[in-house]
Amino acid sequence: MFKAFNYCKGNGRAFCAGGDVVAVVQSVTEGRFKLYYAACEELWSTTSSSNWTMGAEYFRNEYTLNYIIATYSKPQVSILDGIVMGGGAGVSVHGRFRIATEKTVFAMPETSLGLFPDVGASYFLSRLPGYFGEYVGLTGTRLDGTEMLASGLATHFVSSTNLKKLEESLSKVETSDPFAICACIDQFSKAVSLKATSSYNRMDVIDKCFSKETVEAIIVSLEKEAESVHDEWIMSTILSMKKASPISLKITLRSIREARRQGVDKCLINDYRLCCHILRQEASKDFFEGCRAILVDKDKNPKWEPSRLDQVDDKVVDRYFVEVRDANWEDLKLPARHSLAAKYVSRM
Template sequence: MGGGAGASIHGRFRVATEKLVFAMPETNLGHFPDVGASYFLSRLPGFFGEYAGLTGSRLDGAEMLACGLATHFLSSDKLPLLEQALLKVNTSDPDAISAIISHFSHIPKLKEESPYHKMKIINRCFSRGTIEEIISTLESEALDKKDDWISSTIQSLKKASPTSLKIFLRSIREGRLQGVGSCLVREYRIACHVLRGEFSKDVVEGYRAIFIDRDKNPKWEPSRLELIRDDDVDRYFSKIDDEDWEDLKLPPRLDLPRYAIAKL
């Protein structure tokens, strides 16, 4: 979840099991999905990435494989066998590694209630240009059909930090057009603004409500989406006015095989 996912999701091989739970729940904490989320979530089918990042929805291993967050799925009891097979490999050829993992893998069945089955509704609603439009379109869908998933999705959005929602929607839309390096630099800049708390202290309030007092009743400020102007969001994407602060500096790419195995 969150940063833990970011440490694994950029690997070439991402192995999921039936025990996996994945989520980017930052908007519920007054933060926003970072660690490259605007890159890897924007690459998911349709607007599933917007849905996952804005709502903090929890996905299982089968759903991760279906949407592309995982590259392989295998039963957890096969992990020791996979590890033994990989220890015997004397090559860094990604095709050879992939073939070994695939030998132990299979395609799992998605749950009937999986949000991945709701892709038509997700694309229709989460493709909108603003959070207000996304919620309004979901509410229109709810009028047309009784669907517990739509209702819970609306509730998730309305419980999240309004500022965080607006930040992430803009971030993921920019991420669709950028490489992972640019996404990481931008997200670092936004995160610095969030943690400095100059414009909003939602991240402090979110951690208080979820992890400290655990009342699960954060008091966001601003409290409503309509109170947040576009130029309020712009400030999070600007350079910080501090001579001791500088943008994230990424190291040059090493000429090495870029793969990792994330055992989730």
């Protein structure tokens, strides 16, 4: 149906809630989560190459796909009519056209799970206006379609009721020329206004606070803002960060800051190294504890180790960003894309 370009849409109420989350949810609804989680613990709890590398292979394939999408010669059109989280962002935001609707819910909630916004998210988060990317990545806040459009995460906004007509029109486009595809989408897109309560309307506070050099300084800055005026948005922002894994927050901030000087390929390579270190549980088991607290037992009371930001050693954070010391480990090697990666920079 769509030969000249790639076309992606969800099946149901979500575009994609993320590969890992979907697998977990299915296990929960089928009553097999304890077996699933026990298998994960057995698979990843040691550093032997026959165990943790099996999990790493999943991320290797996922990040390779993200890179291919980001550098593919044919434009990709993604209809984000519903939930777009985690891995769902990886298979859509890296494409050229991202169409949001009034039903869109976007988030990168990984810090609350003891992980970090991966799938090359550091690349597109670091290129959002001001320090909005740091805010989105550190807090895991949810954005609606209008906020995605305003920040640049989405390229168009189309009402859900017009999606069928849009799809029919796109099916008649027989060229991969992005200008022709854009012109087709423009016929159905519309200008939308942010809600009065939108976090994007708080860019003055976001830029002031989230521009600080450390996570600790960001929180202190937010707390100072809260002292001068009672603001539920500021208080919820502080609370979301204090609930997150301290080491995940530090990894996330560094990842986004470094991504400002990197291409999408380097960002994905860094993501792979980070994931491998996390799966090896070299410095922290927060990812597994986060899964237990949020997705398994659902007590929403993870016991992070270290439990405080001032207990996170910067040298430990440094180790997450270097190659894994294991004879059987291999760094992420992305396919040659004939310099197309350089063109991706202009898509955001």
